[in-house]
Amino acid sequence: MMVSDNREDYLIEILRLTEGEGRAKTNDLADKLGVSPASVSEMIKALSGDGFVTYTKYRGAELTPEGLNYAKQLRKKHHIMERFLTDVLDLDSDTAHVEAHKMEHVISDDSAIRICRIIGTPVDDDCSSCESQCRAATGLGRISKKLNEMRQGDRGCISHLKCEDPKTVKKLISMGFVPGRDVCIGSNGSRSGPKVVTVGNATFALDSEMASFVYVEPSDD
């Protein structure tokens, strides 16, 4: 669905004010966005028509699950672009913020994920530069799954590794289980038996605990 830049600004601002819980008051929104409360009311009516917010008189606007997801994706894009501009292009943070604010509306999900990989933020986490982490973290784009939860024939791309023991992480890395690489699940019999996983041209058997340390962004086909 196409949503205008202006509406997207509202969504992101409601998210910033509520972090996905409770309502944003019309007056607060008006302050933040530098517009009149009347225009806020107008816009909120339009957004609730789109199904992104529910509006209760005097109490304010609340994001619907769909609106929350949309707003989070936008905010993440904003952060990714801001990081890209400051870290890679060496812009100062004020300029970066202004430019990222424009870019967040036009960049595609796919490009944002690619940029995210370049700057090294795990794709499924909400951005670490958020002032407060979103409580219900739904990431940008697809959600990653643990490798042991994938089924025969599933494919995907490793998003990150998560394990308390650094030695195990090192072992997985050295075997080629590295973020950014494609994996494919081969035959496996029982649910809790070892997974047969092809990464690159090599095939490995990983038991389910080992596989649970590898997070994969499943691909659609």
Add this chain to the structure above:
Amino acid sequence: MQDGMFTAALVGQPNVGKSSLFTRLTGVGVISSNYAGTTVTFEEAVVTRKGNKVRIYDLPGTYGMSGNSDDEEVVLEMVRDPDIDSVIVVADATNLQSSLVLCFEVIELGLPLILAVNKADEARKKYDTDYKELERILDVPVVPVSAKTAEGVDELADALCEGRGRRSTFQVRYEPHLEEAIDNIIGHLKKIRFDQRGTAVKLMEGTKTFIEGVMPATAEIASVLRDNFEREHNETSDIAIARERYSVSDAIVRKVQTRTQTKFSRKDRLSEMMITPSTGIPILIAVGLMLFVTMIFLGSLLDEAVSYVYDTLIGNSLADFGADKGGEMGRAIMLGIDGSIRAILTLVIPYIMVFYIILGVLEDTGYLPRAVVLVDRTMHHFGLHGGAFIPMIVGLGCNVPAIMAVRTIRSRREKLILTSLIVMCVPCSAQIAIIFGIVGKYSGFIYAFAILIVLLALMVVLGLGLNRFLKYEPSNLAMEIPDLSAPSLKNVLFKTWNRIKDFFVIAFPLLVVGSILLEIALSYSLMDFVIGPLSFLTVGMLGLPAAVILAFIVGVLRKEMAVGMLAIIAASTGIMELASFMGPEQFFVFGLVMAIYMPCLATIAVIWREMGWKETIAVSALSIGTAIAIGTLANWILMAF
């Protein structure tokens, strides 16, 4: 340089074929199989070509150069050695991505190298590979080879002997923050042996060996930089570095290699069947049955044939010759020699050789890692994982390499469990020969199978018990599954010879000398001081003739010697036919105790080296105790009927 000789080391990931290539290059035989981790120690040999001599080392396979495991430690130590002039990185043409990552690490450390891309013949069936382009990109000599067909091996030997290995100017550029940190560390590095950039990257990866190798202040800076990186990127620096290496490697492979065949091949389908439990478990059972049935039928057939040939050719001539030259004493000595030859010929050739031929075929097809997937869950009940299956199968041949293979396991607990199971419940080829060649022959095959059943039951009880008794540590399976491949007759026969030659060069002389000594001791009643006091055990508990204790004692030296001894002991009591020396039940008890009790000397030595004296004593004591207990129990039960 080492003793003035140019020295090179073969480095590569597991199962890329380093050992086969080493054998091809040097003509020195090293055991190679189609699964990861066949080589656990290193071999060396000298190659001479066009007047130049080069010493070559074959090292265990490593996925990376980080010193994560004992193997990686060994390799890292080795290539850090100033005596090593050049490294031959062995890559797998059918899995270039991973191989190149290891190659990057060697390049990064500033080591001169040649890249040997093995399995070039195999890769040709699936890919078009532009080795010239690869050489241009990596800026090192690239030689496509095949250890299987020997293609390119001469060229590699030439390149090596002409000293063509060189440092590369190729560099993996990491993302800006990492590069910044690397530059920062380089600024603090004082005099070091390795390339500065390479060392800085290793420090950013958090590699222990390198951290210990630099000044504490530098190590501290690196540690802060790693922490900062992780905080900023939500990803540890070692993962980030690996990610970049793989993306560079993937890009290179895309450039130099195009896939020509994408069909799901027959091999893939077969592999699938072996792994899927519904078809895989029947296959596993069939393979196991095939192994034993072939051994028993082919074994006893060969046993009879060999005995027949020996009887017609030699017969009693050795004993007669002895009696002729040295009277009663001479006859006794020659009888000992005769017994030894018979024991070696009728046990080693039929049973042990047949076993090793089958094992060789199983190893080379790549079937074993697939069986590992199937047994993984069961092994977890014993506190092990599926990977333990391979040392157990190898242990059916000989415990020594089986326990050396235990080295690839990281946790002490697992090592102890697996070692105990191998020593007690996995009969080695000499024990199998006793079970089938002696018990099978004199008590009947039902008894021989009964011993196997007892061993299996013991494994379950012991495994469950040790798993409960020892403090829990997690144990995880992560094992590469190689492509299936047709075994080569040459490699199988070569391995078989390599594994049984010890029986001829070590066991046979030992047996001859031992049997002569025993013969003399027996004729002068010198052994009575052992036989008498221990008869409570042999006669009282196990229900065996008192003198059999000597067979048990000698069996500690080598298990197959016990058989030769049995014949001599029987002869000393005036019984020439083994069949009338003991009854079927007694042979059964004898075989049972022999199968469980006490590892042989070579095994004790290797357990000591791998695990320490405490564990060695514990495992030995446990095995003796269990053997006597089960033997006694069997004796009582058999007597009751």
